[in-house]
Structures are given as structure tokens and as C-alpha cells.
Amino acid sequence: MRGHFVKTNNLSTLTIPSLAKIPISLHAASETLSDGCSKTKAISASGIFLSVPRSRNLVLSETNLSRAAKMSRKGLMEQDLRKLDVTKLHPLSPEVISRQATINIGTIGHVAHGKSTVVKAISGVQTVRFKNELERNITIKLGYANAKIYKCEDDRCPRPMCYKAYGSGKEDSPMCDVPGFENCKMKLLRHVSFVDCPGHDILMATMLNGAAIMDGALLLIAANESCPQPQTSEHLAAVEIMRLQHIIILQNKVDLVQENVAINQHEAIQKFIQGTVADGAPVVPISAQLKYNIDVVCEYIVKKIPIPERNFISPPNMIVIRSFDVNKPGSEVDEIKGGVAGGSILKGVLKVNQYIEVRPGIVVKDENDNIKCTPIYSRIVSLYAEQNELQFAVPGGLIGVGTTMDPTLTRADRLVGQVLGEVGSLPEVYVELEVNFFLLRRLLGVRTKDTERQGKVSKLAKGEILMLNIGSMSTGARVVAVKNVFAKLQLTSPVCTSKGEKIALSRRIDRHWRLIGWGQIQAGITLDVPPCPI
Structure with missing residues (x-):
């Protein structure tokens, strides 16, 4: 609560x-x-x-x-608790990957660039579920959907059609649907969970909560708008803060523009990602609505986003x-x-x-x-x-x-x-944190009259209120003390976290919370938690 x-x-x-x-x-x-x-x-x-x-x-x-x-x-493969040996488990173990997604991929980017539509094209699941989301056609809460990615077992099956995505309940060895290879079985390569983040600037906190659990990201950029849009740069900075290294860029809505416009925008995208965490990332032209090039996206997910080490x-x-x-x-x-x-x-x-x-x-x-x-x-x-x-x-x-x-x-x-x-193994509950922080030089995702000159991020001031994103928790914090790159923050709500955890810092600017930097927890004041009564 x-x-x-x-x-x-x-x-x-x-x-x-x-x-x-x-x-x-x-x-x-x-x-x-x-x-x-x-x-x-x-x-x-x-x-x-x-x-x-x-x-x-x-x-x-x-x-x-x-x-x-x-x-x-x-x-689907059976699971049996009596035979479970956790030391032999792996993210690609058949009894695991058959039923549960083992990798989280976020969809990030500006509002209305097609993030939810891409997830639906790959998984078949509509992540926009709430009445007010459907009416306004924007994602407000974190949406999520699982998809299984398969590849035809016959090496002669042509790329990229040999890759195919289905919903989470699909059997483990379906038949290939590429003409001439209908008698070949497909092999399950990945079971992916998509975290569909809102792209609206007011919902930046929700996006940061989603970034906390991502292993990779699909950055959506609409071909019929100039690049970068405000939340495109803000989301990219957010995943950079979370040290997310595996990004695939999807140039969506290519069906709505002329070929030369798409090529020019492709060059603008390459220029935009230079020097960022997405530098060198593949840029795939797609149409999520028409499901054009979705098989290419599946191939890139398998080849470019590795399975992370799990404990x-x-x-x-x-x-x-x-x-x-x-x-x-x-x-x-x-x-x-x-x-x-x-x-x-x-x-x-x-x-x-x-x-x-x-x-x-x-x-x-x-x-x-x-x-x-x-x-x-x-x-x-x-x-x-x-x-x-x-x-x-x-x-x-x-x-x-x-x-x-x-x-x-x-x-x-x-x-x-x-x-x-x-029971008894969770981290401490903190009410005050000591963090070392790093501020962005300029505000991201803010339109100004002079597009070249975005607002500078001013230093942290004693007594000001910030919003912190710690894991999936969003909480207010008052700056109690600041010295060089260290700050003491008093939390409005207690948070269960541990030292070394990354946090995102946002400041209220023009009635919106804007990302201004990030930090790492060094120490803090903890609450006495009553012992388990049972």
C-alpha cells in the first residue's frame, strides 16, 4: 500500500x-x-x-x-515438484520454457508510435485492457503479454519466414506453415514476456517501473513523424540509466510513408542513436498493423537479446x-x-x-x-x-x-x-536513503521554443521534493542534505530495497515529473520489522 x-x-x-x-x-x-x-x-x-x-x-x-x-x-511439458532440482534448472530447460517466459523485453518509445500494436502482432495478446485505455487508445498501466518464438527444424526453410511467434499456450512442437515445409516441426527457441510501457510523458513513472525488470528493449519509432520525439529520447535515457544494453529499434508505420521518406528517417534514427546505449543497434522497418517484417523481429530477438544469467x-x-x-x-x-x-x-x-x-x-x-x-x-x-x-x-x-x-x-x-x-530472507525496509547521484546535463523530452536549447538540469536543493523509482516502487522523497555527488533523501513511503540498488530521480517541472538523473543506494535508516509470529 x-x-x-x-x-x-x-x-x-x-x-x-x-x-x-x-x-x-x-x-x-x-x-x-x-x-x-x-x-x-x-x-x-x-x-x-x-x-x-x-x-x-x-x-x-x-x-x-x-x-x-x-x-x-x-x-506442454509437465512440471513435478517432487522431481525438482533447482541446481539443474536453466532458462531454456524444457519444463520451464514450455510454460513460463524466461526473458523480459520492454517496448519503449513515444506515445502512439505502436508499442502495444507490436506486442499484439507478435504475441496475439491485447495489452490495452482497461476501459479508459481503450477509449483513449493509450497505455496507462504496464501491460504484459507472453509469446513463444519458434524456428523450423529444417535448415532449408528460408529466413526470416522460418521464425514464427505464437501465444504462450501454443504446444512446444507445432508444424511449420512455410509453403513446401508443412511436414516439418518447429523448435521452441525462446519464451518471451513483453512489458508494454506507456509512452505518454505524464506516465513516465510507470515506464521506469517497467524498466526495472527488463532484459532487453524494443524501441519504437514511427516513420510518419520526425525523430526524435520527446518521449523517444526520455525512454532511451531511462533504459541507459538501468544499464540495459540489448536494444532493437523498430521503424514502425512504414506502410504510411513513401520509400524516400522512410530512408531519410532511417538516417535520422542512426544519427539520433550515435553515442547512446543503442549505438549500433539494428533498425528494422516494420508495419505492426499489417504484421509486415514481424518474423524479422522474432529472428533479431533470438539472435540479439541473449538469455541473461539467472540465480x-x-x-x-x-x-x-x-x-x-x-x-x-x-x-x-x-x-x-x-x-x-x-x-x-x-x-x-x-x-x-x-x-x-x-x-x-x-x-x-x-x-x-x-x-x-x-x-x-x-x-x-x-x-x-x-x-x-x-x-x-x-x-x-x-x-x-x-x-x-x-x-x-x-x-x-x-x-x-x-x-x-x-519468509525471513527479504531485504531491509528503508525510510531514509543515502545515495550517490548523477544528474543529466539537460532535460529530456521537453519541447522548448528553441529545439536546440533544452532546459538545463539545476543542482539538487535542500528541502526540495523528488520522485524516486526504486525497483517497481514510486515514492516521494525530500532532500535532507546534499554534498558533492551525495544526497540524503527522506522517503514519504518506506521501501524494501538493498544497498547498491539503482534508483531513478525525477523532478516536477511544468506540472509533470521529468527524469533528471539516477543514483545508487549507499546506506540509509531502516525500520524495525516485527519478526514472523508463526
Whole structure:
């Protein structure tokens, strides 16, 4: 719950109605009721216990677990927890890549340059899902979609048609559809998760949250507009800050312009990327709407964006970038499902039935205005990668974690920015950070009367308010002290993070948050987190 504080005079004497404002953790021992439904003693932020009905659906017995393991989609590899050996796992292991994406690729670029359309052309999934997004035809929240990329096993099958992308549920060995090679099988090479970022300048914070989990990026540039547009340069600077090195540039909408216009713009793109992290990146002319050259994009994804090194052995650690309440209004009590957290695992392996902790958890202020946080303890009841059910999930693509948490905790992205992982293994929770920072020389993505002269970035001033992006968390911060390239920042919301973590700094300019630089956490003041009560 980012920035949502509940202020009370006496936490130990809270009544049940006031507790409705403080979401509670549904994790504790169950008592069986006469109707077979179970009752859970839930630990609230105040440390008192409440009895809350819990759904039958939340309890996964061994019978249910084996039944879930048998629930397979046609043509996909089975996963079996009993045979799992994390030391032998690899991002391209058949039982992993069959069901879960193992690489994250962001789509970045200016608003209306076709980022969501490209994702739909490759994966078949519409990432613009919300009513206000559809009406305005822009991405507002982070969208995501998974795609499997295949190549025909027959080496005579001509490039680039031998490469083909399907949705996440496609079987592992489909038949090739290139004329003359219909009897050849295709081999699964990559399972990719696309993080579709908003291109609108007001939504820069959302884009930075997405950049935190990217392994590579597709930079979209529309052929029918001049290059660079404001958010094109701002997004490129953002991925440079995140040290993202693998970029493919897509010159979209080539069907709307004459050939000579496309060639001239291609030269402008090459000039624009000189000296940036995208220098030397391939520029692929495409039409996402007509699906022209999408097979070339698939080939470049396979050849130009390597599978990153992953850590499967450490305790699991996942950053939450979306969270949901999947219950429909008016659901029966015994049909209520626990909250769902969506995100990307940074390290380790999450397993069904594993006990987990979410930090910072529930944040409250006491009568002296001191911030206190209570981690949420829960259990994983299901793991999903889109429609594919998993028994275990590895670092890489975006996954949904079904838990026994009270769904009010996860409703409407309330858990975004929090960290989920094994009980007792998560990083510290900070309320003040000491960072060494680097400021951009000039503001990016700001149109001025003289396009050559963009606004200079002024030095950090004591007392000013900045916006920080730490992992998937956006939080305000007051500059307490500045000396040379070091700053002390007081956070408005506590953040679960660790030393050495990268952060992006934004300043409010002309009523918009603008990227002004980046920093690295050196030290800070941490909160005392109460130990696990179970």
C-alpha cells in the first residue's frame, strides 16, 4: 500500500469497523466450522487476532496438488515438484520454457508510435485492457503479454519466414506453415514476456517501473513523424540509466510513408542513436498493423537479446508490478479467492504451497507520527504464467502468484512496489536513503521554443521534493542534505530495497515529473520489522 497511512491513537484497542481501513494478513492456523468452511485467525497491523471466513478454494491439500499437476494443457511439458532440482534448472530447460517466459523485453518509445500494436502482432495478446485505455487508445498501466518464438527444424526453410511467434499456450512442437515445409516441426527457441510501457510523458513513472525488470528493449519509432520525439529520447535515457544494453529499434508505420521518406528517417534514427546505449543497434522497418517484417523481429530477438544469467539457488525474491482482487462483486463467502500478486522473480524459485512474506507490508503511523510496517505473511496456492498453470516459477517473465492474502490487500495495484519472497530472507525496509547521484546535463523530452536549447538540469536543493523509482516502487522523497555527488533523501513511503540498488530521480517541472538523473543506494535508516509470529 504505497503512501496509504492509517493514523490512530491507540493501536491496541482498535474496533473491528476501523480495521476495515487496515487490510489484514490472512495467514494463520485454520479451525474447521460445521459447514466445512474454515475460519482463519488473522493477524492485523495492531497484532490482535480476528476470525475471518476463509474459502475452501484457498486450501491446497496433497490431493489437490497432484490433481493440479495433472491439469496439463495439450502439448506442454509437465512440471513435478517432487522431481525438482533447482541446481539443474536453466532458462531454456524444457519444463520451464514450455510454460513460463524466461526473458523480459520492454517496448519503449513515444506515445502512439505502436508499442502495444507490436506486442499484439507478435504475441496475439491485447495489452490495452482497461476501459479508459481503450477509449483513449493509450497505455496507462504496464501491460504484459507472453509469446513463444519458434524456428523450423529444417535448415532449408528460408529466413526470416522460418521464425514464427505464437501465444504462450501454443504446444512446444507445432508444424511449420512455410509453403513446401508443412511436414516439418518447429523448435521452441525462446519464451518471451513483453512489458508494454506507456509512452505518454505524464506516465513516465510507470515506464521506469517497467524498466526495472527488463532484459532487453524494443524501441519504437514511427516513420510518419520526425525523430526524435520527446518521449523517444526520455525512454532511451531511462533504459541507459538501468544499464540495459540489448536494444532493437523498430521503424514502425512504414506502410504510411513513401520509400524516400522512410530512408531519410532511417538516417535520422542512426544519427539520433550515435553515442547512446543503442549505438549500433539494428533498425528494422516494420508495419505492426499489417504484421509486415514481424518474423524479422522474432529472428533479431533470438539472435540479439541473449538469455541473461539467472540465480535459481538463492531464496526467492520477486518485485510486484501489479496486484489484483480476482473476486467478482457479490461472491459467496466460501467462494472468495485470496489476493493475486503479479511480478517478475529476480532470483530463486517460487513453489506452490510455499510460505511467503511481503515487505514493507501494511504501513501505519502511530500517535507520534512514527511510521510502522507489518510484513504480510501468506502461502502460495497457485502460480500462473498467463493461462499456463505452474508448479514452480523461475526468474524471468511475469507471473501471477495466487495467495491466501485478504484480497482487499491486493485490490487495485495496492501491493505495487512491494517485495515478495521467502519468509525471513527479504531485504531491509528503508525510510531514509543515502545515495550517490548523477544528474543529466539537460532535460529530456521537453519541447522548448528553441529545439536546440533544452532546459538545463539545476543542482539538487535542500528541502526540495523528488520522485524516486526504486525497483517497481514510486515514492516521494525530500532532500535532507546534499554534498558533492551525495544526497540524503527522506522517503514519504518506506521501501524494501538493498544497498547498491539503482534508483531513478525525477523532478516536477511544468506540472509533470521529468527524469533528471539516477543514483545508487549507499546506506540509509531502516525500520524495525516485527519478526514472523508463526
